[in-house]
Amino acid sequence: MTPQPTLRSLLQMARFTGGWSLAHALLWGVMNLSTLLPGLIVRSFFDALTGAAALPGGTSGIVVLLVALALGQAALWLVAGYVEIVFRFLASALLRRNLLGRLLARPGALALPYSIGETIGRFRDDVDVAEDTLDWTDEIVGQGVVALVAFAILLATDAGITLAVFGPLVVVAAVAQRCSAALGRYRAASSQAASDVSGALGDLLTAVETVRAAGAEERAVAHLRRLNERRRTLTVKDRLATRMLEAVTANLTGIGTGLIMLLAAGRLRDGGLTVGDFVLFVSYLGFVTDFVSELGQYLAQFRQATVAFGRLHGLIGDAPASALAAPAPLHLKGLLPAAAPAPKPRPEPLRDVAVSGLTYRHPATGRGIVGVDLSLERGTLTVVTGRVGAGKTTLLRTLLGLLPGESGEIRWNGALVADPAAFFAPPRAAYTAQAPRLFSDTLRQNLLLGLPDDPAVLASAIRGAMLDRDVAALADGLETAVGSRGVKLSGGQVQRAAAARMLARGADLMVIDDVSSALDLETERDLWRRLRDRSGATYLAVSHRPVALAQADQIVVLKDGRVEACGTLALLLATSAEMRALWHEADDDGALG
């Protein structure tokens, strides 16, 4: 889906901030208009001084006016500044909240379209660009009004000079405008290069152990250097192009001053124009040409915002165009939102799940699962097995909606499941991934992830996942901070913590992707026993270990993404060559010695 026009997104953001955007436009408008006053006051000063005009307060009255203006403007800055901070924050917080919400809602196992480092780069930099552009948008309107008023005042002072000076300036501005069209291209390239650098840094810092163990530190830094150098080249090009455009427009002030001097020379000599008028022309020329220059910069910024919105939209790909800036609760005041979804009436308990024709192929490789049929009965253990790349994990993920299935249907107690992703969530289903993630928080928070803290539920889940001894051995027990990605626990502990997290959800259907890979045989056997002891629980698991296969009520053998065979272990060993091959290998576990 294509992104919507940038202006519409900006309007959505402004509308969301409500009164703050009005206050911002108003205060900064007043602020801009107040900058016209010194010019007028100074003209009166020069005219009073040279006697070209008589003023009631004389020059001292004018000085008093200047003092009052200075103090008023200082006060205005503080108020307008506060409004600006809140206004800008609300607008960018909205985008970030929506991005996060959308990313949380996408099929969880579908890889993010960009690396984590790059995704964060977009969360940070592209949202900042959008925020800047929004802020600038109402200010540029205010500045336009100021420039118009300044133009009108000059027109009233001397129409001839005004038109003669501003005519050429408008032409130059138009030329500069056309030159600036090239900027967007440089901008996109430099911002992509910046993302590549962030992405490479993220990779590097995630894989520190791998890099160090291989002694590849220098080469990894050299890789970063290449990307850095590319970013430098592209960014310098981008900045230079911007600066050249600025120079063309900023030139206008100096050229304009020269033109005014040329045209005003005669009239100053014969007294048709006062010194005050000349000073006013020189000061206000700045307003008009600065506006032209600002407008050019603003347009460049606007193009940058279009690039940024495009990149942000790339993060949430299939969402509707308006989703990025759609109103959303930010909870900046008052009660925080509930950490757990609102309790819904307990759904109809699982009797059976029937899958037919389920298909998903990974876009990059074309591999996956094709036309998988499967049926799960309440209280049973179904084990999916097969070689690497046979599609075991893909089957689990597609069933749970963590990958978007291409075709096939899933029925829960006979009723068609329209949206597996929304449907197969706790309390219907819970899942332990193959490489589960824990987060930098306490073990307790990692197990709960927002569930109400019920000690009985937690204790039962910990026991069921064979984690009880580990918790007892930890100095801080459940309050142990597990570190970034759970690194302070062993691989097996992370896996069992993830299993406990799954059990704590109290789901009807529990889906386990190879919980055994970091467990010793004894621990794994006890784990399966404890899992099976939980009454009424239905399990779907990937494994190739005898302890799991032996306990299974049903085994599904996958080969190249299709169901090769399905049945009890005894039946499969008798009928399936693939099962026998897998079993023979697995059997070696015990036979070797």
Place this chain on the structure above:
Amino acid sequence: MSAPTPPHRLNWRVPVRYLRPYRRQVLLLAAILAATIAVQLAAPLVASRFIDQATGGGPMETLVALAALTVALALLGQGIAVAETWVAERISWGATNALREDLAAHLLRLDAAFHHAHTPGELIERVDGDVGTLARFFSRFAVYVVGNAVLMVGVLGLLYAIDWRVGLGLTLFVATALATMLRLRVVATPFSAAERQAAADAYGFLGEYLAGLEDIRASGAGAFVLRRWAELTRRWLAAKIGAQMRGYSMVASSQGLFGLGMAFALALSAVLYRDGSLTIGAVFLVFRYAEMLRQPTEQIRNEVQDLQQAGASFGRIEGLLARQPHLTDGPGDRLPPGPLAVDLDGVWFGYQPGTPVLRGVTLHLPPHRVLGIVGRTGSGKTTLTRLLPRFYDPDAGVVCLGGVDLRTVSLAAVRSRLGLVTQEAQLFNASVRHNLTLFDDEVPDDRLVDVLESVGMGEWLRALPLGLDTTLGAGGGLSAGQTQVLACARLLLRDPDVVILDEPSSRLDPVTERLVHGALGRLLAGRTGIVVAHRLSTFAFADDILVLERGEVIEHGPRLDLAATPGSHYAAMLRLAAGDAAEVAR
């Protein structure tokens, strides 16, 4: 991350060190700046002469010449501005890229314990975010702060030349304005550090939770993540208001002070004009120069906001660079050549004081032998393997390779001889080639192809659209098993003397595992090896077996002997595994 000292004062060590290679360009930049300033100062002088000439009835030719001069100065000034941008940006990116690379290299040197305490997202914010602030600082500091300071001095000097009273009065105003703003800056710096920290917290959170989307989704924890995000957002806003209101109070004070300064300049000029000390052109010049004082001061002030951020960034970067790895290179630069023996003698180690993970582990593994380590999860197997590449030093006892204490040789000497395959392999968002060689371009393609073939990934490679140049990484479509196979291939390429396999095949099915094991078997042949695994089949290569329990060695001996000793722990494990299989086959 907290810097060791609060970054109140700007520390110049970092910028000076990184600008040094650019001395010539910095000088060129200074020359360009001087030219810019001369042009800026000349323009009002021309206009002042023009007013006096025009009001005094001067010749028309002079007036036209002065007008033309104004236009010429404008064109010249803007040409210089473009050159200035080019030079300044090149210096800035060159210097900060060097800093980025040094920081990344430094982070790679820091201890494992450091990386456990800091998320990658947080560190990206340091290396890229903080350094980005510095980039702006480098490119603008010269132009805006130094350039404007010189401009300011020039303007004040010319004001003294017009009339010393005007010069003195405006000098006082500028001094007051600068003193006020610098004072405000000192007050504001900790607030801007807090703002950056709030941002770093938010992005650190994002990085971590976005990497676990599957877990969040499957645990129904979306609402939980949004709640945590709302908490972080709240704190972020509070920190933003705290920092930026201080910025705005600087703007307000400069606005007020310069308004008063202009009122003073005009009042004084009026008096001096009336007593004949100043011409009307000179009054105009005072007015223009007083105005010109405001712009550089305000630009310095704007940069002071950046300077604050830069101050905070310098503080954090200094803090990061000052962190020394506890593990430092020993004096030696090499280990004995050829296969190495591995020795641990009375090794105690714990991640936190008071909770030892390894308790007095002693083992001797002669060269050419392979040791299998077994034990329940949490018994210290993985920890033991992390002592060999010297990711950690033991709290007590000695770890030796080839009879040499690891602490007496350089880390590079140790790691160049070791190969480690971990439980969870990491891929880079880079080409297949770079993922295999870890960015070493010297390795010939046919070796890469051979190695991939030998681990059974040949077919996979041929199916890739760009072969070895295909980009892997996020969304690359590799299963955990395939990723692990690639990690094994990485190791095969490096051909180390000691090989450590920490559950290299825990995610592989038996068929694939066998394929990888074929390759690993060839690799282990003639080398010293340590294999940690849960699956007993992985120990087919092991000559010796060591059983760990709660950090202590409870059994150690030749594998076949242990298997044949009915009372051994290892034999009991074999029976357990065999029993399972038998139970099933029944």
